[in-house]
Amino acid sequence: MTTVALLTAILLMPLPRLPRPPGRGLNEPRQIRVDLLMAFAVLASCIFFIPLPWSIPAALLAAVVTVTFVPRSLDGDDASRQLQIARGVPGTAQLLAALLSAGSTDYAAIKRAAEAAAEPLDNILRNVARRRELGASAEAAWADAAKEPLLASIAATMIRGSETGAGTAAELLRLAHDSRSSYYARAQAAARSAAVKAVIPLAACFLPGFFLLGVVPIVAALGSELF
Numbered sequence: 001m002t003t004v005a006l007l008t009a010i011l012l013m014p015l016p017r018l019p020r021p022p023g024r025g026l027n028e029p030r031q032i033r034v035d036l037l038m039a040f041a042v043l044a045s046c047i048f049f050i051p052l053p054w055s056i057p058a059a060l061l062a063a064v065v066t067v068t069f070v071p072r073s074l075d076g077d078d079a080s081r082q083l084q085i086a087r088g089v090p091g092t093a094q095l096l097a098a099l100l101s102a103g104s105t106d107y108a109a110i111k112r113a114a115e116a117a118a119e120p121l122d123n124i125l126r127n128v129a130r131r132r133e134l135g136a137s138a139e140a141a142w143a144d145a146a147k148e149p150l151l152a153s154i155a156a157t158m159i160r161g162s163e164t165g166a167g168t169a170a171e172l173l174r175l176a177h178d179s180r181s182s183y184y185a186r187a188q189a190a191a192r193s194a195a196v197k198a199v200i201p202l203a204a205c206f207l208p209g210f211f212l213l214g215v216v217p218i219v220a221a222l223g224s225e226l227f
Helices: 001-010 034-049 055-068 077-101 106-116 121-133 152-165 169-197 199-226
Strands: none
Touching: 077 106, 077 121, 077 152, 077 169, 106 121, 106 152, 121 152, 152 169
């Protein structure tokens, strides 16, 4: 059991972060595969606590069942992506406001914001900047980004400023404040959801160990006395 716990802790240990390459966003932490982690724990438990020759087929069967029915991660891919975008929107809006106030063109401001943003927001902004560089209108450049619920307000503000020439810095600062409050609410909700979902792998890893260490020896001892 100690070996299983040690190997599980090694799998959970985060990888060291490498220096950020020039022109790229912040490095994102790797996403832990919950299904593979639980499959490894179940497989190791079966090998260590079930006698041969039954341990190997039981371990393989248990690992396959675990990978099949356990989700890949605690959060869905779309929910995780939306949370990452929400985390970067306040800083992006604030940076755009500062650059536009300093007299930068919208293309240059969007390009700098894309360089400072993290994934996946950097790719969205880089696509907008690339379209503006090729001569597309602001509405056409922001067409895809405007489909993102968290970026719709920024896209509308940038389009309005490009078409009318009106100042957008104050509106972007207001959006930065509002989006920051929205991100805090999303992050707290995600943390509460993760705490609830963490019960599933905890139960799946704890209950087999309790059964094998607490129930199986008693049943084996009673069986040996009876037979």
